[in-house]
Amino acid sequence: MVDVIIIGGGPAGLSAALVLGRARRSVVVVDSGQTRNRAALHMHGYLTRDGIAPAQFLTLSREELDKYNVHIAHDKASFAARSREGFVVHLESGQVLIGRKLLLATGVRDLLPEIPNFESFYGRSIHHCPYCDGWEHRDQRIVAFGRGNAAVGLALSLLTWSPHVIACSHDEGLDSKHAMLAERNKLLVCSEPVAGLEGEGGQLHRVVLKSGRSIACDALFFNTGQVQRSELPRKLGCAFDADGGVIATDRQCTGVAGMYVAGDADKEVQFVIVAAAQGATAAVAINRELQDEERGTGNH
Numbered sequence: 001m002v003d004v005i006i007i008g009g010g011p012a013g014l015s016a017a018l019v020l021g022r023a024r025r026s027v028v029v030v031d032s033g034q035t036r037n038r039a040a041l042h043m044h045g046y047l048t049r050d051g052i053a054p055a056q057f058l059t060l061s062r063e064e065l066d067k068y069n070v071h072i073a074h075d076k077a078s079f080a081a082r083s084r085e086g087f088v089v090h091l092e093s094g095q096v097l098i099g100r101k102l103l104l105a106t107g108v109r110d111l112l113p114e115i116p117n118f119e120s121f122y123g124r125s126i127h128h129c130p131y132c133d134g135w136e137h138r139d140q141r142i143v144a145f146g147r148g149n150a151a152v153g154l155a156l157s158l159l160t161w162s163p164h165v166i167a168c169s170h171d172e173g174l175d176s177k178h179a180m181l182a183e184r185n186k187l188l189v190c191s192e193p194v195a196g197l198e199g200e201g202g203q204l205h206r207v208v209l210k211s212g213r214s215i216a217c218d219a220l221f222f223n224t225g226q227v228q229r230s231e232l233p234r235k236l237g238c239a240f241d242a243d244g245g246v247i248a249t250d251r252q253c254t255g256v257a258g259m260y261v262a263g264d265a266d267k268e269v270q271f272v273i274v275a276a277a278q279g280a281t282a283a284v285a286i287n288r289e290l291q292d293e294e295r296g297t298g299n300h
């Protein structure tokens with residue numbers, strides 16, 4: 001029996017573990033090791049850690065937890081439910097955990113375009129997020145890849161980082177609003193399907209179209225969707241917004257008593273620093289709830 005079980009050991013879960021550990025709570029973090037940015041060479045935009053390798057960030061984070069009552073289980077949570085004590089969580093290894101409170105920091109999974117060779121460039125010259133990697137490609141030739149209108153939306157955003165952007169809508173048409181926006185912003189739009197990618201050593205050189213023509217480029221950004229990485233938020237009764245994000249209060253509470261969510265799973269701003277901040281916010285809320293129960297100060 002521990003005070004808090006955290007499912008997910010990415011930035012959100014580890015940040016929560018740090019705050020809870022320092023509040024002298026016993027914590028188990030269960031992590032299956034599929035942090036969202038693991039394909040990226042570098043992580044940007046985290047104050048004091050701009051440019052660090054994602055794996056190095058996790059190593060440093062885990063090292064900081066060593067001196068607290070935090071145990072990291074490298075395992076997958078296959079089942080979780082409310083129980084008399086709070087929550088019961090079953091791990092794939094067969095271990096069963098019981099905790100008073102539960103934090104879901106399970107993140108999301110990106111739906112990658114089905115383009116041959118995609119993964120050899122992903123995280124190096126193919127990216128999702130202009131804020132995370134746009135600076136590294138400033139003023140370069142960028143392809144914005146998405147289905148139909150989504151490509152134009154992404155391309156318009158990327159114009160902040162480079163004037164040399166082409167929207168690639170992959171054989172899907174644009175509605176009149178997006179066609180008008182593309183025209184007004186003098187944006188080149190290619191609606192031919194993409195057949196392949198060419199480059200070397202992770203550096204993209206060309207997007208090859210089905211007709212055999214190609215677009216010379218230095219980087220590709222894409223937005224082809226994401227889903228919850230874990231089924232647990234749904235199975236545990238979380239509510240979801242229209243975008244598939246777990247709905248949380250400003251204190252990261254899910255609405256299921258004693259259960260919190262932090263990080264990308266709520267599909268708010270998806271940065272490492274935001275995930276860590278949400279983890280810290282959830283940890284304070286969880287500790288307060290435990291304090292209220294222990295001292296009879298709340299409405300529990």
Ligand SMILES: Cc1cc2nc3c(=O)[nH]c(=O)nc-3n(C[C@H](O)[C@H](O)[C@H](O)COP(=O)(O)OP(=O)(O)OC[C@H]3O[C@@H](n4cnc5c(N)ncnc54)[C@H](O)[C@@H]3O)c2cc1C
Binds near residue numbers: 039107230
């Ligand atoms: C290619 C790429 C590059 C990025 N670059 C940047 C960047 O430069 N800067 C930036 O700020 N952000 C960047 N991001 C976004 C960033 O990765 C996320 O915002 C951040 O990882 C969210 O942290 P999280 O803890 O919510 O989720 P994650 O980091 O995804 O961690 C979730 C963890 O939960 C685990 N998990 C899920 N389900 C279970 C289960 N059932 N049992 C056990 N464990 C489970 C997963 O295995 C994973 O380890 C990038 C994303 C991508 C895809």
